[in-house]
Amino acid sequence: MTAEWKGRELADMMERRKVDILCVQETRWKGSKARSIGAGFKLIYYGVDSKRNGVGLVLNKEFVRNVLEVKTVSDRVMSLKLEIEGVMLNVVSGYAPQVGWELEEKERFWSELDEVMESIPTGERVVIGADFNGHVGEGNTGDEEVMGKFGVKERNLEGQMVVDFAKRMDMAVVNTYFQKREEHRVTYKSGGRRTQVDYILCRRGNLKEISDCKVVVRESVARQHRMVVCRMTLMVCKKKRSKIEMEEDNQ
Secondary structure (H helix, E strand, O other), X not given: OOHHHHHHHHHHHHHHHOOOEEEEEOOOOOEEEEEEEEXXXXXXXXXXXXXXXXXXXXXXXXXHOOEEEEEEOOOOEEEEEXXXXXXXXXXXXXXXXXXXXXXXXXXXXXXXXXXXXXXXXXXXXXXXXXEOOOOXXXXXXOOXXXXXXXXXXXXXXXXXXXXHHHHHHOEEEHHHHOOOOHHHOOOEEEOOEEEOOEEEEEEHHHHHHEEEEEEEOOOOOOOOEOEEEEEEEEEOOOOOEXXXXXXXXXX
C-alpha cells in the first residue's frame, strides 16, 4: 500500500470515528514533511529510512492552526505543541525498539523521550501515544501511582521500562485505568498472539480529564496493531470544556 493510500485511509477513519489527533508509528515514510491527506486532515511525519521506523502525527483541520511548534527528535520520537483556548497541549508520538533489539538502542529511545519531557514546562498538558513494544501487565501492586489494574497478561522488561518512565516523569498509563473486555485492551494480534504494547500516557494530575480509553476493533488501517482511543476534555482558561479525541495507531 502506498503512503498516499495509507493517508487517505487514516483520514477516512479519523472522520468516521471523530478523532481529532492521531499518533502513528512505523510509518516507513522517509523525510520530514507536512501534507494534507484529505477530509481536512494534515499529516506531519519524520523518517530517515523507507524500510524501518518512522513516526508521525495527524491533525484535524480545526487544530492545524493551533500548532505552535513541531519537534522531530529522531525516527522514533517526535512531538508537537498546540495552544487550545489558552491551554498548552503537547502530543508526543513514540516507537520503542522491539524486544530483540540491543539495550543501547532501547536506552537511546528512552533518553530521547526523557529529553522531550524535560523540555516541556510542568504546567502544560502532555499526551504520549506510542508503540512501546512492552507489556506493563495486569494488576498494579506497588505501582498504583502510575497505572490501573487493567493491563494484559504479565509484565516484561520492556513493560517495566514504561512503568519506570511513568514514575520518573509523574505520568499515568491511561489504558490500564479503564475496565474493558480483553478484546478492547489487546492492541496487537498476530496469529495466536494477543498482547498489549501500544499505550497512551498523560500527566498524573490530568488523568481526571480523560473519560475513556479503549481499543477500537473492526478497523483495518493497520494490519496487526489495533487503534487505541482516549477521550480527553481539557479544562480551559475560559472555564469552557474542549473535547478532543486522541488516538494512538500503529501502521
